[in-house]
Amino acid sequence: MPQPKSAPGGKRNGGSVRIAGARSRSRREDDKGKGAKFGGWNRSEKREEHKGRQGSMGTRGRRSDGVPRVGVKKSVSATSEPERRKRKISDDSWDDGGGGKSSAKQGFTRKSASTVTRGKYSASKGDRLKSQNLDGDDSYSGRSNSKASGISGGVKGRSVHGKNVEASKGKKFGESTEFRRKKGGTKDVSLDEQAVDGKNSDDSSSITEEKKPRPRLTRVLDRTGKKVKPAKKDVVPDSEEPTPKKKRKRMKLDPYDTSNKRIDEFPPKQDVSNAEKVQEKCAPEETDMSINAKFRAIQPSPSILSYVEDNLLGRRRLNEIKNAGYNVKISAPLDNVPFSTYTEHERIEESVFRNKLEFFAAAKISSSFPPPTIPEIAFAGVSNVGKSSLLNALTRQWGIVRTSDKPGLTQSINFFRLASKLSLVDLPGYGFAYAKEEVKESWQELVKEYVSTRVGLERVCLLVHTKRGMKPLDYELVDLMEKHKTPYQIVLTKTDLVFPIDVARRAMEIQESLRKNKSVVNPVMMVSSKTGAGIRNLRGVLGKLARFIKP
Numbered sequence: 391m392p393q394p395k396s397a398p399g400g401k402r403n404g405g406s407v408r409i410a411g412a413r414s415r416s417r418r419e420d421d422k423g424k425g426a427k428f429g430g431w432n433r434s435e436k437r438e439e440h441k442g443r444q445g446s447m448g449t450r451g452r453r454s455d456g457v458p459r460v461g462v463k464k465s466v467s468a469t470s471e472p473e474r475r476k477r478k479i480s481d482d483s484w485d486d487g488g489g490g491k492s493s494a495k496q497g498f499t500r501k502s503a504s505t506v507t508r509g510k511y512s513a514s515k516g517d518r519l520k521s522q523n524l525d526g527d528d529s530y531s532g533r534s535n536s537k538a539s540g541i542s543g544g545v546k547g548r549s550v551h552g553k554n555v556e557a558s559k560g561k562k563f564g565e566s567t568e569f570r571r572k573k574g575g576t577k578d579v580s581l582d583e584q585a586v587d588g589k590n591s592d593d594s595s596s597i598t599e600e601k602k603p604r605p606r607l608t609r610v611l612d613r614t615g616k617k618v619k620p621a622k623k624d625v626v627p628d629s630e631e632p633t634p635k636k637k638r639k640r641m642k643l644d645p646y647d648t649s650n651k652r653i654d655e656f657p658p659k660q661d662v663s664n665a666e667k668v669q670e671k672c673a674p675e676e677t678d679m680s681i682n683a684k685f686r687a688i689q690p691s692p693s694i695l696s697y698v699e700d701n702l703l704g705r706r707r708l709n710e711i712k713n714a715g716y717n718v719k720i721s722a723p724l725d726n727v728p729f730s731t732y733t734e735h736e737r738i739e740e741s742v743f744r745n746k747l748e749f750f751a752a753a754k755i756s757s758s759f760p761p762p763t764i765p766e767i768a769f770a771g772v773s774n775v776g777k778s779s780l781l782n783a784l785t786r787q788w789g790i791v792r793t794s795d796k797p798g799l800t801q802s803i804n805f806f807r808l809a810s811k812l813s814l815v816d817l818p819g820y821g822f823a824y825a826k827e828e829v830k831e832s833w834q835e836l837v838k839e840y841v842s843t844r845v846g847l848e849r850v851c852l853l854v855h856t857k858r859g860m861k862p863l864d865y866e867l868v869d870l871m872e873k874h875k876t877p878y879q880i881v882l883t884k885t886d887l888v889f890p891i892d893v894a895r896r897a898m899e900i901q902e903s904l905r906k907n908k909s910v911v912n913p914v915m916m917v918s919s920k921t922g923a924g925i926r927n928l929r930g931v932l933g934k935l936a937r938f939i940k941p
């Protein structure tokens with residue numbers, strides 16, 4: 391036999407190297423001779439081989455010293471590819487023959503083998519459960535079955551076993567026991583099948599899932615085995631009580647209400663017979679008519695109606711104002727010349743109102759009134775009617791006179807002048823205001839004193855809210871002015887808040903109510919400081935005063 395080549399640098403343990411070399415050589419020879427016989431790499435077979443051929447216990451003993459392990463490894467790693475394949479095949483066949491250390495080197499084969507053995511073990515456990523008749527707890531078995539998939543089902547079944555013992559202590563229910571037996575049998579069969587087949591785990595789990603008990607059954611027994619009543623659900627009454635029918639609201643028809651009519655259809659053609667019938671039911675006497683009904687029954691004169699339409703008074707759509715030729719991008723667009731090419735307002739026609747508005751005096755008592763050097767036009771009315779706003783609108787000088795949506799801002803008589811030609815006087819409002827009663831009374835007294843005694847007062851513009859109409863305090867002031875022959879003119883404000891027809895009705899109503907008065911100046915003016923409607927006309931009326939009355 392040729393001497394084995396010593397490993398490089400292996401002089402110190404050359405003997406052992408030699409032995410290893412001899413061993414590997416002998417193995418190679420065996421491999422040549424026996425082929426696939428050693429492919430399985432079974433240790434017991436290997437021992438027999440060694441005993442029979444070489445009696446190499448000494449070699450083994452020396453190998454246990456640790457040195458020749460290198461050689462052994464070498465020999466193992468030195469196996470050829472065909473040998474490895476053979477080894478794999480033989481490992482598969484090894485499954486039948488049991489385990490060994492060498493099998494651990496083939497991870498995948500061991501895994502499959504152990505899986506099968508566990509399956510067998512669990513199956514045997516299942517048999518035990520069956521034999522002991524402790525497999526009857528449905529809830530737990532049901533759970534385990536539901537979760538069972540392959541071999542793990544068997545393992546779970548074993549864990550269930552302990553719980554079954556607890557549950558079975560108090561079980562004396564025939565029905566449930568039968569059911570449990572059935573279920574237990576099902577479980578065992580499935581486990582047996584798993585054990586026998588070792589591969590249809592998915593099928594078995596599907597079978598158990600089909601027979602999965604309803605969750606309600608799990609509530610039948612508690613842990614001590616006592617019967618537990620399932621929680622009562624809210625009982626829905628079979629027949630609900632019939633809900634009482636809602637009473638229909640009957641609309642009271644107002645025979646005088648013509649607000650839904652268009653202004654050009656006015657006066658409305660009413661069905662007299664129907665109106666009379668409704669009136670008999672709802673308003674048997676004329677005195678019972680509501681204030682609103684009376685107002686809606688007013689039929690404005692054609693001149694008033696045309697005036698309202700021409701000046702676009704009342705609530706208007708933006709498109710309507712646009713189509714009439716007004717530039718809606720500027721403030722108070724209706725206080726302008728229609729179809730104007732200017733981006734701003736056209737020049738104010740009444741020259742007096744082009745002058746700068748200057749505040750020059752304020753009085754809370756009559757003794758504080760300034761000397762009457764220039765003609766005065768006063769603006770009176772209830773609080774929040776829009777007196778101060780109208781001064782600004784007339785002069786287009788916004789912000790000179792302070793305004794507020796809170797009634798009672800103006801608390802003194804404020805005097806403004808337009809270039810020593812005309813004086814505009816802003817009076818404090820009367821009626822409701824955020825002020826003490828005594829203070830409000832003092833304002834009222836001051837206003838009364840002013841309109842009754844003021845020299846140079848050419849006109850009082852009595853402002854009336856278009857929506858609300860004249861109030862008793864307004865009539866009180868009218869009477870006072872009539873008494874002192876102070877000329878006054880009614881100016882409807884905030885006309886943009888109501889429909890055009892209502893603007894006309896209000897004007898008509900006031901005109902009729904003051905027909906017999908002598909100091910009243912007609913016509914009733916209608917304005918809106920917000921949209922600018924009617925402002926130009928009012929300017930024209932007041933401008934004449936400044937032109938013809940000399941100070």
Ligand SMILES: Nc1nc2c(ncn2[C@@H]2O[C@H](COP(=O)(O)OP(=O)(O)OP(=O)(O)O)[C@@H](O)[C@H]2O)c(=O)[nH]1
Binds near residue numbers: 818918
């Ligand atoms: N929609 C609309 N609002 C207006 C008009 N004129 C005035 N207002 C608003 O009405 C509110 C009261 O306006 P003022 O000018 O302060 O009324 P006033 O009569 O001076 O009130 P007192 O000084 O408290 O007596 C403010 O919020 C104004 O913006 C108008 O023509 N249309």
Ligand SMILES: [Mg+2]
Binds near residue numbers: 799
């Ligand atoms: Mg004011």
